[in-house]
Amino acid sequence: MDQRNNKMGWLFTSPYLIYSLIFFFGPLIWSFFLSVTDWNLIAPTFNIIGFENFMDALKSPSVHSAFWVTYKFMLIFVPIVTVLAIAVAVLVHGLPRFKSLFLIGFFLPYLSSGVVSSLIVKGLLSYTSPLNVFLRKIGLDIDWLGTPLSALFIVGLILAWKFTGYYALILTSGLESIDKEVYEAAAIDGVTERQRFWRITLPLLYPSLYTTLILAFGVTFGIFTEVYQLTGGGPNNATNTWQMEIFKQAFTNLQAGYASAVALLASVATFISIFIIRKLLEIWGKRNGWV
């Protein structure tokens, strides 16, 4: 640790330090301040109203829905994407050739903008779409985005479509790091294919599975585009995510002070949830003897 290193170290990190001063500490202080005002995004003055915003937010049905919708998306999105990613990874891993071609193919949906995938889904589910024409023929008339449960599922499925290939890529490299000798030894012992998956593959895959699970849980806290585009948070707040709620309050209702309070609550909820999820995943892995 000499003089030269000190100088260069601070010089090289200075762009980041300046950035975090302006775009992290600045906003952070502002948002604490805004949350105790009734500011409306336009007025020249700020009225400090204490904790009223927080009281209102805690009582607001749409804030309650934003809280629960996150966990509903978790229940739908995380299992689907995990199962699909494992399936894709195991399937592709067992192919003798064209492995990387397949992986890139499955990865393609990750490149889509939420706006574009929403547009496609809207087209596929429109009143005159082949699917709906067929369903009406057999007597089913479903308002896909107007029904709370199906709207939740559709957004969850879009996300699963998008992230499966990405997570499968992570899982495949986990599979590749498993020693082949383990499988050979198991084959000699006459282990069935099912046992092989549950007793060998899954436990040894746990480190990469842990990564994908943490990523997947994280996704559910940041859903915006698909919901904004397809449902606007509806029907009846069924898909109202935190980001949707904050965006609506700040930029549609112009309640910037109130929205800041909601954002603070959202951050606390996110932080605590992710902490608990991490702990639970670690305990789960340890209890099974996977880590």
Next chain:
Amino acid sequence: MVGSNRNRGVRRTVRYVLAIALLLVMVYPYLYMVLNSFADWTQIDKQLLPTKYSLKSYEWLFTGGETGITRPWLHAFLNSVIVSLASTVLMMIFGVMVAYALSKLNFFGRNAINNFVLFHMFFPAIILLIPTFLIIQRVGLYDSYLGLILPKAVSLWAIFMYTNFFKAVPTVFIEAARLDGASDLKIMYKIMLPMSKSITTVIFLFLLMERWTELLWDMIAVKSDSMLTLNVLISQMFGPYGSYPGPLYAASALLTLPIIIMFIIFGKKFQEGMQFSLK
């Protein structure tokens, strides 16, 4: 023995068939989008695969067709290119710089900065959205390129990835270069960067893709038509052009294809890099 060989062959075929079927399901939405953008307007959203084609949708994008409402398509496309390239390049440069300092320079305060980067990375960013908008507005960057670029000029993830990989580069190389009188800047770009070429591709493509498809910030930071990015313009089209899905599909294809082409061009490098970065 013969029996088990045949068995293996069957199993392999089944695997290929399953993989191809699953892949077709996954890629179908893209196919649907591209084919619908070229479809005859009587068939859009009415068939799983359109059979009659025309270029009307693309023509509409630029002429507005019967409505005569032309939207700044090319302009929005260029905005997207400018904004996402500028942001991504800055995120790469700053990522490399900070990561080099954090991994290879033993300076006072390094641990503190390192810990702060980790904290910053896991901090829920949603809380910063409204005040960031205010800052941009107050300093007069609202509705400008800089307002779109600067808040996304640093990527914590890029810093984190690069720091991990630079740590793996043996310090001997750096010491040797220093003895030869190379500056830190030179070491960074002539030694560290080439040594992490494969993950550079991965980081670049991920950042570019994310910036290219960003909706929330691009929607908030901008008001005039000439500043819209393509993604936001398509998002707005859900409204006024709602009854004209053709041009929407065409615009979506224009938004999606460049990024797909990028990934196909860098496909092999990307795959190597992913493999390397996940080790």
